[in-house]
Amino acid sequence: METRAIRGFNDILPDQVKRWQHIEERARTIFEIHGYSEIRTPVVEFTDIFARSIGTTTDIVEKEMYTFTDRDGSSITLRPEGTAGVVRSFIEHNMYAKSPISKLYYMGMMFRHERPQKGRYRGFYQIGAELFGPKEPLADAEIIIMLWRYFEAIGISPFLRPEISSLGDENCRPLFKRELVKFFKPKRNELCEDCQKRLEQNPLRIFDCKKERCKEIAEKAPSILDNLCDECKEHFDLVKESLEKIGTPFVLNPRIVRGLDYYTRTVFEVTTEELGAQNAVGAGGRYDALVEELGGPPTPAVGFALGMERMLLLHEKMFPDGFKKEADAFIAHIGSEARNRAFLLAYELRKNGAFIDLDYEDKSLKSQLKRADKLGVKYTIIIGEEELRRGVLKVRDMRKSLEEEMSLEDVKKLAIKLKI
RNA sequence: GUGGGUGUAGCUCAGCUUGGUUAGAGCACUGGGUUGUGGCCCCAGAGGUCGCCGGUUCAAGUCCGGUCACCCACCCCA
Numbered sequence: 001m002e003t004r005a006i007r008g009f010n011d012i013l014p015d016q017v018k019r020w021q022h023i024e025e026r027a028r029t030i031f032e033i034h035g036y037s038e039i040r041t042p043v044v045e046f047t048d049i050f051a052r053s054i055g056t057t058t059d060i061v062e063k064e065m066y067t068f069t070d071r072d073g074s075s076i077t078l079r080p081e082g083t084a085g086v087v088r089s090f091i092e093h094n095m096y097a098k099s100p101i102s103k104l105y106y107m108g109m110m111f112r113h114e115r116p117q118k119g120r121y122r123g124f125y126q127i128g129a130e131l132f133g134p135k136e137p138l139a140d141a142e143i144i145i146m147l148w149r150y151f152e153a154i155g156i157s158p159f160l161r162p163e164i165s166s167l168g169d170e171n172c173r174p175l176f177k178r179e180l181v182k183f184f185k186p187k188r189n190e191l192c193e194d195c196q197k198r199l200e201q202n203p204l205r206i207f208d209c210k211k212e213r214c215k216e217i218a219e220k221a222p223s224i225l226d227n228l229c230d231e232c233k234e235h236f237d238l239v240k241e242s243l244e245k246i247g248t249p250f251v252l253n254p255r256i257v258r259g260l261d262y263y264t265r266t267v268f269e270v271t272t273e274e275l276g277a278q279n280a281v282g283a284g285g286r287y288d289a290l291v292e293e294l295g296g297p298p299t300p301a302v303g304f305a306l307g308m309e310r311m312l313l314l315h316e317k318m319f320p321d322g323f324k325k326e327a328d329a330f331i332a333h334i335g336s337e338a339r340n341r342a343f344l345l346a347y348e349l350r351k352n353g354a355f356i357d358l359d360y361e362d363k364s365l366k367s368q369l370k371r372a373d374k375l376g377v378k379y380t381i382i383i384g385e386e387e388l389r390r391g392v393l394k395v396r397d398m399r400k401s402l403e404e405e406m407s408l409e410d411v412k413k414l415a416i417k418l419k420i
Numbered sequence: 421g422u423g424g425g426u427g428u429a430g431c432u433c434a435g436c437u438u439g440g441u442u443a444g445a446g447c448a449c450u451g452g453g454u455u456g457u458g459g460c461c462c463c464a465g466a467g468g469u470c471g472c473c474g475g476u477u478c479a480a481g482u483c484c485g486g487u488c489a490c491c492c493a494c495c496c497c498a
Contacts, residue, residue, distance in 0.1 A: 007489080059496050063421085081498080110498085115421080117492060126498060194495085210494085260497095270498095280498055307498030334456060367451085369458040384456060398458070 008114075008122025016312075018323035023154055023311055024107055027127050030150045034142070036103040036129055041085040043109060047075040053084040053290055055261025057201060064112040078111035081260070082128045082305055083287070084294075090132055091296035101133035107308075118313075119278035125308035128284075132291065135300035137235045140266040140286055141242030143302050147282065148248045151270070156314040160281060163253035164243075164268040165225065166236040167204075167285070172229035173264075176222070177203055183221050190217060207255035223254040232265055239266055262287040266302065275313055282306035328418050330372035331358040334365055334384040342383050345393075345411070352415040373398065379418055383408070 005011060012020060028038070047067050054061050066078035079085055086104055089095075095102045107127040114120060129146070131139055144164070151157040167173060180203040188196060191206070195214050198205040207218055228236060243250055256267050267285035275281075284304025291299035329349070333342035339362060346356045357375060359368055365382070372380040382394040382403075392405045395417060406414055 004489080064496080112497080114496065115494095116490085120497070124498075128498090208496090258497095277493065277495095278497070282498065284498095305498055310498065332457085364451090365456045366454080366458075371458085373458040380458080382457080386456085394457095396457075401458085403457090 006122070008116040010121060010123070015322065015324075018325060019312060019315060020308070022323055023308065023315060024127070026154050027105070027107065027150060030146065030153055031105045031129055034103070034146045036105045036131075039086060039089065039104040039106050040108070041079075041082075041089050041106065043079055043111075044076050045079060045085050045088060047077040049084050049088050049294070050077055050080060053087065053260075053262055053294060054081065058261060060112060060260070064114055066111045066113055080112045081110055082106050082108070082126055083130060083260075083262075083290075083303060086128075086130050086303075087291055087294055087296070087301075090130075090299075091291065091294060096132070096291075096297055096299055099133075101131070103129070103131050105129040117276075117278065119275045119307070119310045121309060126305045127308060128303060128305035130301060130303035132299055132301045135288065137238035137266075138242060139300075140235075140239045140302050141246075141248075143284070143304060144239075144243060144250070144268055145246050145248045147268075147270070147284075147304055147306075154311065154315060155318050156281075156311060159272045159274050159314045159317070160270050161272065162248075162250045162268065162270050163256060164239070164250045164266065165252065165254050165256040166228055166232055166265050167256075167258070167263055167267050168224060168228050168232050169264050169288070172227060172232055173224075176224050176227040179222050179227060180204065180206075184217070187217050204257045208257050218255070225252065225254045235265055258283065258285060262290040262293075264288045268304070272310075272314060274317060275310055278307075278310065280307070281310045281314065324376075325355065326376045326378075327357045328354045328377065329356055329379040329381055330368070330375055330377045331356060331381045331383065332365055332368035332372065333358070333362075333382075335388075336362060338383045338385060338388050341388060341408070342381075345381070345383070345408075348411045349415055349418070352411065354415055354418055381414075 047065070050065065051061050056062075060080050065080055068076055070076050086106060090102060090104075105128065108125065109123055110126050111123055113122055116122060129143065131143055133139075144162070148157065148162060151160055168176060181199065184191065184199050184203060184206060188199065190213060191199065192209065192211045192214055195206045195209050195211075198209075206214060207221075209215065209218070225236070240250070250268070253269070256269050258267050258269075263285040265286040265288065268283065269280055270282040271279045272281055273279070282304055284302070286300070286302040288300040291297070291301060331342045331346055333339045342358055346358050349356045357377075359371065365384075369380060378398060380396045380398060382396060384394075387393050387405075387408070391408050393408050393414075394403045395406055395414070396403045406417070
């Protein structure tokens with residue numbers, strides 16, 4: 001048996017974790033000032049929850065889910081995305097009865113059995129937000145504005161292209177689909193094999209095809225944005241207007257097709273050129289029918305999900321220098337008596353909130369200073385036998401190579417010096 | 421699920437074309453040069469199932485077959 005992680009699942013090692021924490025911490029602060037609260041839902045749900053929300057004919061449900069039979073015979077699935085579980089929780093805890101509006105965000109691991117490649121893993125992390133209750137376009141706008149604000153806050157917005165569109169509602173979308181079929185039918189034989197299938201099942205997806213010929217044909221196809229019903233058009237116009245007022249950038253892309261079936265009206269996608277084929281960093285939209293479909297009361301909603309690993313790749317590009325918390329000081333000691341005293345001092349300083357490290361064994365002063373240097377500390381405290389006798393310690397400024405003696409007992413004064 | 425590329429030290433890689441002593445380099449690590457002072461430099465040391473299995477051969481890191489893993493792309497998506 002080889003000792004290794006399961007294919008497509010990665011360890012996030014200490015060197016990387018600081019960056020992860022930074023991205024997560026920024027999400028928390030930005031989302032919370034917009035009124036969102038974190039929710040943590042289980043990583044497994046009954047399979048049915050995902051099948052009903054994501055759509056039974058999507059690739060995710062058809063061939064990418066980690067589905068198991070539980071001991072009682074029920075079918076359970078590792079969550080392939082976050083919205084379904086949040087919606088389930090929203091319904092189960094009657095959140096709609098407690099408040100007309102619920103604003104929730106989540107972060108955590110998702111699971112899809114896909115072939116791994118750059119920016120795509122079987123176990124991956126998403127950060128997402130969901131806004132339940134308001135049907136007004138201001139809600140769509142706010143969530144997109146918050147999303148963009150977040151990208152700016154973590155510094156990756158220069159890499160990103162925000163695109164928005166509308167998919168219409170139950171009135172105009174079916175009509176548009178019929179229009180599309182009417183347009184593509186005569187050119188059926190020129191389309192690739194996949195697109196011929198899409199023409200039957202979900203003609204909107206032809207817009208997703210990467211084949212040159214299909215793209216060429218699709219270019220002349222009618223645009224959903226010209227075929228919205230009056231209500232949807234007004235809604236979309238108001239979303240755009242609000243974004244413009246705030247100054248949140250966006251470009252119209254009437255060819256956005258989401259991979260999940262539940263979206264209605266506003267949809268958006270944030271893409272990048274920097275990541276190769278997996279170019280979607282975040283995406284979302286409105287899903288006014290999902291809560292009701294999963295057994296809740298009719299509740300309009302809008303939300304998004306972001307790919308952590310993809311944001312991280314961009315963040316590394318933007319800020320290549322590692323994110324490392326540097327120790328405030330290192331304590332070097334000479335002799336076993338000094339070592340015990342150093343251990344005690346470390347404890348006292350840490351009680352004062354300082355980040356202190358030291359060696360546990362008796363090593364040469366040279367090697368201890370070497371380690372202090374590697375840690376990048378500003379100060380090294382030296383306690384030798386001689387210092388111990390005189391009740392002092394040396395504080396060495398590693399940058400300036402200057403040393404200063406201080407009392408071994410006056411920890412407060414020492415702490416103040418270290419935290420300059 | 422399909423195609424291509426790559427697997428040699430902790431990391432980045434050379435060696436493979438043309439098989440031949442104890443498989444190398446740089447970085448990192450440990451010790452020393454300084455009996456108590458880091459970085460730069462010098463010296464020494466430690467560290468390897470050459471992904472795995474099989475075949476060819478007197479002899480395989482090197483050639484052949486298979487297999488697994490990783491990466492990239494298709495597909496799909498965050």
